[in-house]
Amino acid sequence: MTQILRIQVQHPQLHLLAQVVKVLQAGGVIVYPTDSGYALGCRLGDKSALDRIRRIRRLDKHHHFTLMCRDLSELATYARVNNQVFRILKTHTPGPYTFILKATKDVPRRLQHPHRKTIGLRIPRHAVALALLEALEAPLMSSTLLLPDTALAVIEPEAMKELLGDRVDLVIDGGFCGMEPTTVVDLVEDIPKILRKGKGDVTPFL
Numbered sequence: 001m002t003q004i005l006r007i008q009v010q011h012p013q014l015h016l017l018a019q020v021v022k023v024l025q026a027g028g029v030i031v032y033p034t035d036s037g038y039a040l041g042c043r044l045g046d047k048s049a050l051d052r053i054r055r056i057r058r059l060d061k062h063h064h065f066t067l068m069c070r071d072l073s074e075l076a077t078y079a080r081v082n083n084q085v086f087r088i089l090k091t092h093t094p095g096p097y098t099f100i101l102k103a104t105k106d107v108p109r110r111l112q113h114p115h116r117k118t119i120g121l122r123i124p125r126h127a128v129a130l131a132l133l134e135a136l137e138a139p140l141m142s143s144t145l146l147l148p149d150t151a152l153a154v155i156e157p158e159a160m161k162e163l164l165g166d167r168v169d170l171v172i173d174g175g176f177c178g179m180e181p182t183t184v185v186d187l188v189e190d191i192p193k194i195l196r197k198g199k200g201d202v203t204p205f206l
Helices: 014-025 047-057 072-078 083-092 127-136 157-167
Strands: 003-006 030-034 037-043 066-068 097-102 118-122 140-144 170-173 183-186 193-196
Touching (some): 003 157, 014 127, 030 127, 037 047, 047 140, 072 083, 127 140, 157 170
Parallel strands (some): 030 170, 066 118, 097 183
Antiparallel strands (some): 030 037, 037 140, 066 140, 183 193
């Protein structure tokens, strides 16, 4: 039966985060809060868990997941970051942005764009998400919690549990965290390109 853990935003409880880490390390799929709504997450490289998320959202094999990182140092392990890109990332992370960058060899091929060899990465501005990433000591593969049979994003943890049933292993209740998606910025070329306008301010990239 799916478990709900209520983790405080002001002071995330370490013993509860340890429980979440155990679930992830055992191949679990979780629902967790971010600064742009709730998301489905699993460990990087866990193909079985990733396939479960695809089934939950009815995603095809071409869907691009986001790599959720705890800081710039971790992000730079999985993406090629030059000086110009680093300055942009330092200014706008953590925050409600997803940045498209060239992937490094540490990113499994099946998670990269098949032609461009890119990956979407972000550092969330949410205390629970950051505390979880710190406890896990690794990034999460992440996908927004948008269910195919619902018109709007699900924002109540109890409703998530009811709708998802045993398709997820654990739901983190981190309170209300909004419903607006991230702003997606492509940083592969020298000039940033806005792919989606969302919660993050696009003005600096125009």
